[in-house]
Amino acid sequence: MQQPHILLSSDQVSELVVLCGEPARVDRISAHLENATLLADNREFRSMSGSFAGKTITVCSTGIGAPSAIIALEELRQCGATQFIRIGSAGALQPKIALGELILVDGAVRDDGGSSSHAPLAYPAIADRHLTCAMETYLTEHNVTFHSGIVRSHDSFYRDDEMEVCKRWHHMGVLGADMETAALMTLGRIKGLKVGAVLNNVVLYGNDVQEGINDYVCSDDALMRGEKMAIRCALHGLTS
Numbered sequence: 001m002q003q004p005h006i007l008l009s010s011d012q013v014s015e016l017v018v019l020c021g022e023p024a025r026v027d028r029i030s031a032h033l034e035n036a037t038l039l040a041d042n043r044e045f046r047s048m049s050g051s052f053a054g055k056t057i058t059v060c061s062t063g064i065g066a067p068s069a070i071i072a073l074e075e076l077r078q079c080g081a082t083q084f085i086r087i088g089s090a091g092a093l094q095p096k097i098a099l100g101e102l103i104l105v106d107g108a109v110r111d112d113g114g115s116s117s118h119a120p121l122a123y124p125a126i127a128d129r130h131l132t133c134a135m136e137t138y139l140t141e142h143n144v145t146f147h148s149g150i151v152r153s154h155d156s157f158y159r160d161d162e163m164e165v166c167k168r169w170h171h172m173g174v175l176g177a178d179m180e181t182a183a184l185m186t187l188g189r190i191k192g193l194k195v196g197a198v199l200n201n202v203v204l205y206g207n208d209v210q211e212g213i214n215d216y217v218c219s220d221d222a223l224m225r226g227e228k229m230a231i232r233c234a235l236h237g238l239t240s
């Protein structure tokens with residue numbers, strides 16, 4: 001059956017999936033695959049298929065925020081996907097994280113609304129250990145600077161008290177902020193899926209979020225280098 005939002009059916013979807021927020025990133029990720037072909041492009045959900053290290057990979061964008069990420073995860077699951085790595089962007093919550101450096105996510109603070117529709121907040125959002133270890137091995141072997149730890153997934157950064165919110169999580173050792181990782185890890189765990197995430201830092205701690213994201217869209221070199229490394233790391237992680 002064709003899924004209503006991603007417009008894919010089970011014969012088109014691999015067990016191995018790369019997720020990202022931005023539809024244009026699907027094209028950049030798929031450039032690392034052999035025989036990449038466009039599968040569907042509906043709303044925020046663009047999908048492509050190709051192969052890496054002899055295995056078929058599906059790449060799908062999820063848009064911004066937990067609700068659409070949860071829709072993508074569930075519809076891909078219905079099509080037979082079992083392992084997911086999110087290649088996302090994040091804003092740093094620690095000054096030691098430079099632009100284009102990667103955050104390898106162990107778990108996420110569930111400051112989003114979407115995951116709470118499915119599980120109480122006492123339920124943790126934790127990454128799949130095997131996918132995370134495989135990515136860590138790749139980054140270590142390639143001498144890439146990365147940061148392992150937890151991130152905070154939220155629903156809005158244009159808040160009047162944004163700086164205070166960031167400081168609060170900074171003091172608790174949270175590495176960065178994104179909007180989908182917690183929901184994907186929570187829902188993935190509930191549904192028996194493996195979910196990992198690697199995030200590219202696009203905003204320095206204490207800097208303006210709007211400016212940082214604009215630089216990313218305008219292809220700032222360090223940010224694009226970070227994205228490329230995140231792509232290699234995720235593809236090796238999924239296929240090793």
Ligand SMILES: O=P(O)(O)O[C@H]1O[C@H](CO)[C@@H](O)[C@H]1O
Nearest residue numbers: 021022064088089178179180
């Ligand atoms: O770059 P992506 O993967 O979309 O991730 C981050 O960027 C978006 C905000 O600009 C949010 O989706 C956030 O999670």
Ligand SMILES: O=c1cc[nH]c(=O)[nH]1
Nearest residue numbers: 090091177178179203
């Ligand atoms: O600061 C940032 C940058 C990207 N995504 C976020 O959620 N926050």
